[in-house]
Amino acid sequence: MPAQLTEATTAPGCRVLGLRERKKQRTRDSLVDAAHRLFSSQGYARTTVDEIAAAVDVSQRTFFRYFENKEEVALAVMADAEDFFIDCLRRRPAEENPLQAMRASITEAWRSLGGMEQVGPGSVTAALELFELIETTPTLLAAHLRRTTEQERVVAGILAEREGLDPATDLRPRVLAAVFGAVVRISHLSWTSDAAAHEAGPDGMIALIERHFDQLGPALAGSWQR
Amino acid sequence: MPAQLTEATTAPGCRVLGLRERKKQRTRDSLVDAAHRLFSSQGYARTTVDEIAAAVDVSQRTFFRYFENKEEVALAVMADAEDFFIDCLRRRPAEENPLQAMRASITEAWRSLGGMEQVGPGSVTAALELFELIETTPTLLAAHLRRTTEQERVVAGILAEREGLDPATDLRPRVLAAVFGAVVRISHLSWTSDAAAHEAGPDGMIALIERHFDQLGPALAGSWQR
DNA sequence: TTGCCGAATGTCAGTGACTGTCATAATCTC
DNA sequence: GAGATTATGACAGTCACTGACATTCGGCAA
The missing domain is CATH 1.10.10.60 (Homeodomain-like)
Known part of the structure; x- marks a missing residue:
C-alpha cells in the first residue's frame, strides 16, 4: 500500500x-x-x-x-522561546546594524509568542509564573543562566557572520551579545515585580526592555545626576 | 590562669x-x-x-x-575573590564616578590577590586551572553564574547608595552592574584561551578587561566597520 | 583540676536524581 | 507479514544530600 x-x-x-x-x-x-x-x-x-x-x-x-535532568523540563518552554529569538535574528535584513537587529528580534519574538495563545503554556501569565519559579529556585536559576550564556555565544556567532568579522579577533560581537543578554535578564527581573507591565501583555515586556536599553548610555556615562 | x-x-x-x-x-x-x-x-x-x-x-x-553542596567547595576561592572585590568597591572614594570605581576595584582586587602568593590556591596558574574547570563543567558553570548574578545585585546596591539613588526607581545601578558583570565574564573567558595573557599574571587579566571595556562603546555604536 | 555547657563531629538510615543494562513492545520498512 | 529499528519498562546501582541522635571536644567557671 x-x-x-x-x-x-x-x-x-x-x-x-x-x-x-x-x-x-x-x-x-x-x-x-x-x-x-x-x-x-x-x-x-x-x-x-x-x-x-x-x-x-x-x-x-x-x-x-x-x-537530561529535572531542570530541563521546567525550562523547556523558555528554551523554545530563545530558539525562536535566534531564528528571528537570523532572518533580520542585512541592512540593519547589529543593535537594531537584536532589538527588532526580541520585539518580534515577544509579539508572535505572546499573540499565539491567550492561555496555556505560551501565555503571558504562564511566562510570568515561570519567571517567578526560576527566580525563586536557585537550581533553576543556575540552569537558566547557563542556558542563556550559551545562547549568547550563538548570538555572537550570528552577529560576527552578519558583519563578516572574525569572532576570535574582534571583541565587539561577544561584548554586544553579553550586554544584550544582561539587559534582557534584568528586564525579565523587573517585569516580575511590575504589575502594570503584565497587564500590557507582550508590549509591556517590550517596553521594559526598551527602557532598560535606554539606560545603557546614561549608566555608562561618567557621573550620574539625581 | x-x-x-x-x-x-x-x-x-x-x-x-x-x-x-x-x-x-x-x-x-x-x-x-x-x-x-x-x-x-x-x-x-x-x-x-x-x-x-x-x-x-x-x-x-x-x-x-x-x-552546601559539591559546587561550593570548587567555587570557594572564587567566591572569596568576589567578596574581596566587593570590599574594594565599598572603600572607593566617593569622588569617583560609578564606572571609575568599578574599574579601579577589579584592578585593585586582581593586583592584591595576584601579588599575595606566587604558588598555592591563590596563584594565577591556579586561577587559570579553576576557570577552565568551571567552563568545562556545566554544573559548575551554572553555579558560578548564579553566584555572580547574586553579586551583581549587591554591586547595584552599593552603587545606588554611593550615588544616593533609589534602586527600585532608577535603573542605572542595575544596568551598570549587569553590564560590568558581563564584561568581566567574557574577559575571563578570553583569558583562558590567551596564553600571552597568563604570562603577564594579574596585569594580563587587567589589560584584557580594559580591552573589553573599551569595546563597549564601539559595540553599541550604530554600525560596525571592519 | 574538675566539671559543665555548647559546638563540632561521626554514624546511620533514608530520599531522590540520574545511569547502565537488558528484555519487551511498539513502529517502520520492505 | 517478516525483520530491522526504535521507544519503553523494569531493575539494580551510584551518588549527592538531609534529618536524627549519640559522642566527643574545646571553652569556661567553680
Missing part, C-alpha cells in the same frame, strides 16, 4: 510526521505540561521526577530519555 | 582566634585544597564527596556542614 505510506510521510504541507514522531511529541508536551502544573502547585523541590512521570503514565527512565 | 586565656583570645594583633575556630578554618582550607587536587587530577564529575572528605579524614556529613 504505497498510497498510505506516502500519505503518512508527505501529506498536507509535507509536514505530517509518522505516528512514532507524533507520539513522541505528544508525550514530551504532556511531560512539560504535567511538570508545570505540579511545580506551580507544590513547588519545584517538593515535586519528584517520579510524580511527573506518573502523571503522564510513563516510567521515570522514559522521562530521562526526554530530558 | 587568666594569663593563658588572655593570650588565647587577645594575643598579637587581637586577631588570634580560639583553638576551635582555628581548627575549623584549617579543615575548611584542607577540604578546598583536597577538592582542587582531586578535581584537577580526576575531573569534577569523577570525584565523589566521599573521596574529598576521606582525603581530609572527616566524615561526609562534616563536609556538608562546611559546604
Whole structure:
C-alpha cells in the first residue's frame, strides 16, 4: 500500500510526521505540561521526577530519555522561546546594524509568542509564573543562566557572520551579545515585580526592555545626576 | 590562669582566634585544597564527596556542614575573590564616578590577590586551572553564574547608595552592574584561551578587561566597520 | 583540676536524581 | 507479514544530600 505510506510521510504541507514522531511529541508536551502544573502547585523541590512521570503514565527512565535532568523540563518552554529569538535574528535584513537587529528580534519574538495563545503554556501569565519559579529556585536559576550564556555565544556567532568579522579577533560581537543578554535578564527581573507591565501583555515586556536599553548610555556615562 | 586565656583570645594583633575556630578554618582550607587536587587530577564529575572528605579524614556529613553542596567547595576561592572585590568597591572614594570605581576595584582586587602568593590556591596558574574547570563543567558553570548574578545585585546596591539613588526607581545601578558583570565574564573567558595573557599574571587579566571595556562603546555604536 | 555547657563531629538510615543494562513492545520498512 | 529499528519498562546501582541522635571536644567557671 504505497498510497498510505506516502500519505503518512508527505501529506498536507509535507509536514505530517509518522505516528512514532507524533507520539513522541505528544508525550514530551504532556511531560512539560504535567511538570508545570505540579511545580506551580507544590513547588519545584517538593515535586519528584517520579510524580511527573506518573502523571503522564510513563516510567521515570522514559522521562530521562526526554530530558537530561529535572531542570530541563521546567525550562523547556523558555528554551523554545530563545530558539525562536535566534531564528528571528537570523532572518533580520542585512541592512540593519547589529543593535537594531537584536532589538527588532526580541520585539518580534515577544509579539508572535505572546499573540499565539491567550492561555496555556505560551501565555503571558504562564511566562510570568515561570519567571517567578526560576527566580525563586536557585537550581533553576543556575540552569537558566547557563542556558542563556550559551545562547549568547550563538548570538555572537550570528552577529560576527552578519558583519563578516572574525569572532576570535574582534571583541565587539561577544561584548554586544553579553550586554544584550544582561539587559534582557534584568528586564525579565523587573517585569516580575511590575504589575502594570503584565497587564500590557507582550508590549509591556517590550517596553521594559526598551527602557532598560535606554539606560545603557546614561549608566555608562561618567557621573550620574539625581 | 587568666594569663593563658588572655593570650588565647587577645594575643598579637587581637586577631588570634580560639583553638576551635582555628581548627575549623584549617579543615575548611584542607577540604578546598583536597577538592582542587582531586578535581584537577580526576575531573569534577569523577570525584565523589566521599573521596574529598576521606582525603581530609572527616566524615561526609562534616563536609556538608562546611559546604552546601559539591559546587561550593570548587567555587570557594572564587567566591572569596568576589567578596574581596566587593570590599574594594565599598572603600572607593566617593569622588569617583560609578564606572571609575568599578574599574579601579577589579584592578585593585586582581593586583592584591595576584601579588599575595606566587604558588598555592591563590596563584594565577591556579586561577587559570579553576576557570577552565568551571567552563568545562556545566554544573559548575551554572553555579558560578548564579553566584555572580547574586553579586551583581549587591554591586547595584552599593552603587545606588554611593550615588544616593533609589534602586527600585532608577535603573542605572542595575544596568551598570549587569553590564560590568558581563564584561568581566567574557574577559575571563578570553583569558583562558590567551596564553600571552597568563604570562603577564594579574596585569594580563587587567589589560584584557580594559580591552573589553573599551569595546563597549564601539559595540553599541550604530554600525560596525571592519 | 574538675566539671559543665555548647559546638563540632561521626554514624546511620533514608530520599531522590540520574545511569547502565537488558528484555519487551511498539513502529517502520520492505 | 517478516525483520530491522526504535521507544519503553523494569531493575539494580551510584551518588549527592538531609534529618536524627549519640559522642566527643574545646571553652569556661567553680
